Amino acid sequence: xxxxxxxxxxxxxxxxxxxxxxxxxxxxxxxxxxxxxxxxxxxxxxxxxxxxxxxxxxxxxxxxxxxxxxxxxxxxxxxxxxxxxxxxxxxxxxxxxxxxxxxxxxxxxxxxxxxxxxxxxxxxxxxxxxxxxxxxxxxxxxxxxxxxxxxxxxxxxxxxxxxxxxxxxx
Amino acid sequence: xxxxxxxxxxxxxxxxxxxxxxxxxxxxxxxxxxxxxxxxxxxxxxxxxxxxxxxxxxxxxxxxxxxxxxxxxxxxxxxxxxxxxxxxxxxxxxxxxxxxxxxxxxxxxxxxxxxxxxxxxxxxxxxxxxxxxxxxxxxxxxxxxxxxxxxxxxxxxxxxxxxxxxxxxxxxxxxxxxxxxxxxxxxxxxxxxxxxxxxxxxxxxxxxxxxxxxxxxxxxxxxxxxxxxxxxxxxxxxxxxxxxxxxxxxxxxxxxxxxxxxxxxxxxxxxxxxxxxxxxxxxxxxxxxxxxxxxxxxxxxxxxxxxxxxxxxxxxxxxxxxx
Numbered sequence: 001x002x003x004x005x006x007x008x009x010x011x012x013x014x015x016x017x018x019x020x021x022x023x024x025x026x027x028x029x030x031x032x033x034x035x036x037x038x039x040x041x042x043x044x045x046x047x048x049x050x051x052x053x054x055x056x057x058x059x060x061x062x063x064x065x066x067x068x069x070x071x072x073x074x075x076x077x078x079x080x081x082x083x084x085x086x087x088x089x090x091x092x093x094x095x096x097x098x099x100x101x102x103x104x105x106x107x108x109x110x111x112x113x114x115x116x117x118x119x120x121x122x123x124x125x126x127x128x129x130x131x132x133x134x135x136x137x138x139x140x141x142x143x144x145x146x147x148x149x150x151x152x153x154x155x156x157x158x159x160x161x162x163x164x165x166x167x168x169x170x
Numbered sequence: 171x172x173x174x175x176x177x178x179x180x181x182x183x184x185x186x187x188x189x190x191x192x193x194x195x196x197x198x199x200x201x202x203x204x205x206x207x208x209x210x211x212x213x214x215x216x217x218x219x220x221x222x223x224x225x226x227x228x229x230x231x232x233x234x235x236x237x238x239x240x241x242x243x244x245x246x247x248x249x250x251x252x253x254x255x256x257x258x259x260x261x262x263x264x265x266x267x268x269x270x271x272x273x274x275x276x277x278x279x280x281x282x283x284x285x286x287x288x289x290x291x292x293x294x295x296x297x298x299x300x301x302x303x304x305x306x307x308x309x310x311x312x313x314x315x316x317x318x319x320x321x322x323x324x325x326x327x328x329x330x331x332x333x334x335x336x337x338x339x340x341x342x343x344x345x346x347x348x349x350x351x352x353x354x355x356x357x358x359x360x361x362x363x364x365x366x367x368x369x370x371x372x373x374x375x376x377x378x379x380x381x382x383x384x385x386x387x388x389x390x391x392x393x394x395x396x397x398x399x400x401x402x403x404x405x406x407x408x409x410x411x412x413x414x415x416x417x418x419x420x421x422x423x424x425x426x427x428x429x430x431x432x433x434x435x436x437x438x439x440x441x442x443x444x445x446x447x448x449x450x451x452x453x454x455x456x457x458x459x460x461x462x463x464x465x466x467x468x469x470x471x472x473x474x475x476x477x478x479x480x481x482x483x484x485x486x487x488x489x490x491x492x493x
Contacts, residue, residue, distance in 0.1 A: 023407045028244075029239070029242045029244040030242075058460060060177060071300065074246075074247070078246070078247050078248070080249050081247055082247075082484075083483075083484040083485075083486055083487070084482075085487055090445060090447060091447060092234060092447060092487060093481060093483060094447035094479075094489050094491035095491075096479065099481045099482060099483045099484075099489075102483065103483070103484065105232075106247070108232055109232055109235045109236065109247045110247045111234050112229075112232055112233060112236065112247075113245045113246055113247045116233075116236070116245045117244060117245050124245070128238050128245065130199075131197070131230070131233050131234075132236060132237060132238055132245075134231075135199070135220075136198060136199020136200060136201065137199055137200070138196040138199065139199070148198075152194055152195070152198070155194050156187075156190055156191055156194050159193065159226070159229060159230070160187060160190060162229060163190065163225070163226075163229055163234075165185060166229065167180050
């Protein structure tokens with residue numbers, strides 16, 4: 001174990017512990033899950049072989065690692081969904097033969113779910129009402145008490161956030 | 171030498187932002203045909219425009235497979251409440267399949283207290299009965315015993331078993347399986363209920379067995395008969411003992427056998443499900459010696475010689491498809 005790095009990491013996680021757990025809890029939905037996620041993120045970083053990692057923004061780094069751990073945590077929680085296959089899907093897969101593609105796709109969905117939970121509440125609400133509930137911008141604007149163009153901005157921001165972080169992980 | 175870093179080239183962020191803005195406007199609920207026309211024209215401007223448009227569409231499409239948990243407000247994977255746990259879904263998870271890796275636990279749930287001896291996935295076990303007869307159970311097999319002073323009855327509940335019957339002129343040794351009744355007139359025979367078509371195969375190794383289904387016949391050493399689910403006896407064929415009993419050493423010897431039989435023989439050695447898909451696939455004829463203990467490798471070996479593809483979707487589900 002590279003003790004210097006671990007001491008630094010331990011310090012980083014102690015200093016930001018409360019914020020990291022709050023962040024993680026929002027991603028996975030409950031505080032206990034959040035604690036576990038932060039712990040996993042720390043353990044994974046500490047378990048890495050000593051590398052000369054230049055970390056320019058330690059706080060960002062800790063949050064990014066927590067996000068990754070939250071995605072893994074969510075994947076585990078939804079393991080059944082990740083592996084569940086519908087009967088019609090079997091025929092489609094038998095025809096395409098692309099099992100890896102199908103699994104990769106499911107993992108993308110899990111990641112997307114976690115990234116959307118990170119959004120500020122108004123932004124998330126606008127996205128959910130539009131994309132998942134199929135409501136128009138005008139209706140959402142009335143519900144949130146903001147302008148239609150603000151709704152458009154919220155949804156665009158949600159998509160840009162997901163796009164950026166999905167790209168990071170590709 | 172370090173391998174080249176593989177990084178998928180993403181279209182420029184500025185273009186991607188424009189593509190996302192199009193997607194948002196197209197889904198405003200009040201989009202005009204002109205908006206769609208504008209997007210179509212825009213994406214034709216360059217390969218980067220097209221790539222950005224596709225990335226945006228994929229993101230939007232992927233989000234369709236999410237739902238918001240009504241209680242916690244959390245966004246979760248899986249589309250809507252309706253698809254929560256449909257009855258048409260094959261559960262891939264261990265919980266859904268009731269896989270319990272070891273021992274007879276796999277069978278316990280299905281066969282309940284009726285089974286006196288049961289084996290789990292990949293497990294082969296020989297048990298000695300109180301009359302000193304020996305029964306070797308193939309993987310995922312189960313028997314129920316009824317041994318009294320007057321008779322010896324064994325019921326094959328599932329799978330395959332090899333019986334070495336201890337001589338006892340006073341008590342007949344009978345095995346029932348499905349609709350068939352087998353009466354040991356000698357000592358050693360194999361009963362296989364792991365058939366691709368749901369039939370039963372009885373093979374005699376030593377002496378003879380009286381087989382009763384819809385009709386009756388006496389099967390001699392080296393002979394084999396299939397009994398359909400309706401009790402109908404098939405023609406008697408010859409099969410050497412080492413072919414019949416290869417499973418006891420973890421092998422399966424296929425001599426001109428349908429693929430369905432081979433898959434049925436491999437299933438008890440595989441923790442997940444193996445399903446076949448495609449016209450005529452079950453009837454493909456196979457000649458091969460396969461290792462039962464490594465079902466994935468055996469399937470891969472089969473795929474080299476047959477027009478099939480093996481798709482391992484997860485540790486829980488393997489699809490054997492035509493092609």
